[in-house]
Amino acid sequence: MAKQSTRAAWTVVLTLDGDGKLHRQVERALREAIRSGRVSTGTVLPPSRELAAQLDCSRWAVTQAYSQLVTEGYLATRVGSGTWVSWSGPTQRTARRTAAASVATYRFDLAPGAPDLRAFPRTRWAEAARAAARTVPTADLGYPDEQGYLPLREQMSDYLQRSRGAIASAADVVIRSGVSASVAQLCAGLRAMGIDRIAVEDPGWTRLRAVIESTGLRLEPVPVDDHGLQVERLSRRDDLRAVVVTAAHQFPTGVVLAPHRRLGLIDWARRTNGVILEDDYDAEFRYDRSPVGTLQGMAPEHVVLLGSLSKTLSPAIGIGWFVAQGQWRRLLEGPAVLGPSTINQATFAELVAVGAYDRHLRAMQRRYKRRRDCVLTALQHELPTWTIGGAAAGLHLTLTHPSNPDTSLLTTAAGDLGTRIVPLRDYRIHTTETQDGIVLGYGNIADNDVGPAIRSLAKAFANSRRRAAQPRS
Incomplete structure (x- = not known):
């Protein structure tokens, strides 16, 4: 020993x-x-x-x-x-x-959550940074405003109203380093108001749940189906007054919150005097129709809208925001929270002001749509028996199979071939759900790698089935 x-x-x-x-x-x-x-x-x-x-x-x-x-x-x-x-x-x-060496073996990373980092607009960002450095007032080079750089809040107010259907003035916008930072502050504020529980989607983004738990709030998991969050279940939870939802593009299932549930969710918030934290995840990238507008635009007095640049530009920028009105401005009370650097905020404000951000989003939407179409074609050819879900928007989709294969074996088999995948069950709180699958991200894979990556996944599926069929010793 x-x-x-x-x-x-x-x-x-x-x-x-x-x-x-x-x-x-x-x-x-x-x-x-x-x-x-x-x-x-x-x-x-x-x-x-x-x-x-x-x-x-x-x-x-x-x-x-x-x-x-x-x-x-x-x-x-x-x-x-x-x-x-x-x-x-x-x-x-x-x-x-x-x-x-282990990291180097992943030739194809199909995990969700990353945008196309190769497409980051380096030249335009550098130009905006030079312009910002020339024009930022000397007074603004001191410690930043706790609510964020005013010119950026003004630009975001305009952008969110015209592109996302939000209702927001510059005074309503708060700049933070990302959605996680925003959620951490908002949940700490909820705790200070005496709210000790918050409903979350199941399955949902694990990192966000960890952030919420770190503030001391208890999670109340609510199932997601083909119509999004099962809103009717919220009324069954006594004294529940807060919920986090990805209404425009649910992660990881990719479904959109159905119209009757959008109305039901707002009705629930009004009846309970509650708050909806709306994570506007992947909302800019919808391929088959116009993007769905925000819940916040329907009920700004009960919805706090959250967003960031993590999927549209890069998580390395470290800029996010939330929009809070009415009584929910109280969530800002408490210790000061340090936001992004003023220079980065001024750079992004310049990028929006000159229209470069809008042009970048339009270019990326076309790029992602072409890549998604290539992925769908490859899946239909290589894995025709798998069911594809959530492909109408965003940077990922889901795959399920009638035989409900062991995704642990499949993940291992894919890794052996240099392909990284993530099982759907990794995003669940309640693991009693019998149907498992794969959450397949395509945002950061090179176009030329789509075919080889899907062929590798198909081979991994075949290998995992052979392993599953082998008698255990």
Whole structure:
């Protein structure tokens, strides 16, 4: 048995990556810390309750992670002695080389969430940055306005009204570093107002759920079907007054909230004096008809609209916004929140003012539509028995199969071929749903790689079926 060290594992900083279920994130964080040598062999891990408090997650997530890593041989445990690191492997340098080689094996990354980073308008951004540097008043080069750079708020007010059907003045717009930062501030404000629960879509974006939980709010998962969030279920939850919804393009299913449910959701907010946090996810990219307008434009007194540049330009820009009116301006009360740099805000304001942002969006919509069409053609040829969903908008689609294959086997088989995919179940809170599938992102894959990537996925599907058919020893 490995000798136990007196060095406490909880002095090691663990970072959750926000991808997938919380217990899987804890697993990955601990596994990486062990493999890299940051947590050495024999180190005693903290009790599950203490590590859960450090990571701001549930104790269950930590105990599940410990159990899995014991099964894999990274940890050992004994009643009365706690849990300690039992794995002894390669050095940190070797682990880094192995990790780099592992990343390099992903020739095709079909995970959702990334735009086409090759298409970032470098020249136009640089021109806008030079113009902003020349024209930003000296007074604005100090500490930024907590609500955001006024010229950008004015530009966003105009843009959101004409392109998204929102109702917004510059005074209603707040600039933040992204949707996650906006949600964190808004949920902290809800907690301060005495609201302790918030409804979320199931399945939904895992990173956003983690942000919400970090503020102390309890999640109330609400199922999503072919018409979007099942709004009628909100009335069954006593004292529920807040919900987060991706009405224009639900993540990850890709469905649009149906008209009768849009009206039902607004009616619910008015009856309960509640608030709808509307994440305007992927709303700019709709291919077969005009984009759906915002809920906020229908009921600005009960809807806070959120958006960012993460999908339209790049997450590296670090600019997002929300629009809040009426009583929900109280959500801004509390400690000051540092937003993006004034120079970046001024640069984006210039990009919008000269029309370059609108031109970029139109060009990207054409580019993504062509790529989506190529993906659909390839899927119909290579995987004709799979059902495609959510392809009318956005940068991803879903794939399901009548046989409901084991997506763990499929993910492994795809990885063996250098293709990264993400199972639909990774975005679920309630895993009792029997139908699983794949969430396939195509935003950041090169056009020339679409055919080879889908052929690789088809081969992985065939390989996974052979593995599933093999008798277990």
